[in-house]
Amino acid sequence: MTVAHPDERFDERQADPAPRRGRPRHRTRRVVRTTAAVLVLAAAGAGTALVLAPDGGGKAGGRAASGLPPATAEVLRQTLKDTRSADARLGFGTERTAVGRLPGTLTRLPAPGAEITRGKTLYAVDEQPVVVLYGSLPAYRVLAKGSEGTDVRELEENLVALGYTGFTPDDEYTGATARAVRRWQDDLGLKETGTVEPGRVVFTAGAIRVAALKAEPGDQTGPGRSVLSYTGTARAVTAELDSADRRLARRGGHVEVTLPDGAVVRGTITEVAGVSRAAEGQKKAGTKIRVVVGLTDxxxxxAVRGYDEAGVHVTFTAATRENVLTVPVSALLALAGGGFGVEVVEGSTSTYVPVTTGLFAEGRVEISGTGVVRGAEVGMPE
Structure with missing residues (x-):
């Protein structure tokens, strides 16, 4: 830490022996105020603190100061919250894209807003259905007798859920699995091969809602061609935060959502992901944090039933400290020997008291230390 030059330090021998109130403001705060004496606190909401030279107008925790600060602030006992607010959108959460794998012509597409559940047709290629199944691993290969892996288990669990039994779901694609697949294909009007080709199914996390169409009936489709976008079916709020506010977005964390009519409801963070956003008018892209908030209670x-999509406001809380002593951040003084202190003013004298800092929020900082009590007055800079 850089401190004031020795020649600039306050010399107690130059002080008036009996400080008085009402002295000219430029002589009351005998602490060097130079660029080199400012410490930027690396904490959310932190401000600056003046550096006290070893003999700079009083010693920490000891003697009375020879001058009084130009202003004071009261030590408060309160609940301190590190919060941020962001504009957000009420809708159905993150949009994802269904990409074609089967070559051919799109012959059927759902309407935007349609909800598709397990086993139902999402769209059709050459009048053959592409079906929604539930799972986290995308379909990426042909599944046939002898295949092994997580995707096999995923397929088998869906077959059982749809009523096609005769096997125990596991990682092995057996003859019993193939027989169940043939029954499923027969019911869909597909050729009964006993194998599942890539692109015949789309695995989703659950029931989906069609957000928008990326193609039209009659368009050619194939590997890599976008067909439609979709979301989940549950109402959700989507917000974007600056990367510096990443601490606010924790899966499972609770937030408050203010609706257009002023009503405030609680939500739970269900998804956090980094996304790239090109700055307007600039070529270089920046990183944002996309946060999806579920409305589960x-x-x-x-409360949101009357809205389709609407602008809302989300309040995130990163940390809360209850019943703590706080002062304005600008009341902190960086002591030359290390650490921080405050100047406690009592009557016509003041004393520099070391403190331990805690949460920084709302322009204030949590402090604790001997001699720091609720209602005390601490010095503030000009």
Whole structure:
């Protein structure tokens, strides 16, 4: 840490022996205020602190200062919250794209807003259905007798859920699996091969809602061609934060959502992901944090029922400290020997008291230390 030059330090021998109130403001705060004496606190909401030279107007925790600060602030006991607010959008969460794998002509597409559940047709290629199944691993290969892996288990669990039994779901594609697949293909009007080709199914996390169409009936499709976008079916709020506010976005964390009518409901963070956004008018892209908030309790679901999509406001809370002592951040003084202190003012004298800092939020900082009590007055800079 850089401190004031020795020649610039305050010399107690030059001080008036009896400090008085009402002295000219430029002589009351005998702490060097230079660029080199400012410490930027690396914490959210932190401000600056003045550096005290070893003999700079009083010693930490000891003697009375020879001058009084130009202003004071009261030490408060309060609940301190590190919060940020962001504009957001009420909708159905993150949009994902269904990409074609089967070559041919799109012959059927769903309407935007349609909800598709397990086993139902998402769209058709050459009048053959592409079906929604539930799972986290995308379909990426032909599944046939002898195949092994997580995707086999995923397929078998879906077959059982749809009523095609005769086997135990596991990682092995057996003859029993093939027989169940043939029954499933027969019901779909597909050729009964007993194998599942890539692109015949789209694995999703659950039931989906069609957000927008990326193609039209009659368009040619094939590997890599976007067909449509979709979301989940549950109402959700999507917000974007600056990467510096990453601490605010924790899966499972609770937030408050303010609706267009002013009602405030609680939500839970269900998804956090980094996304690239090109700055307007600039070629270089920046990184944002996309946060999806689920509205799971009954009150929240009822409150948003009248909205399709709407602008809302989300308040994130990173940390909360209850019943703590706080002062304005600018009351902190960086002590030359290390650490921080505050100047406690009592009557016509003041004393520099070392403190331990905690949460920085709302322009204030949590402090603790001997001699720091609720209602005390601490010095503030000009």
């Amino acid at each position: 009954a009150r929240a679901r009822a």
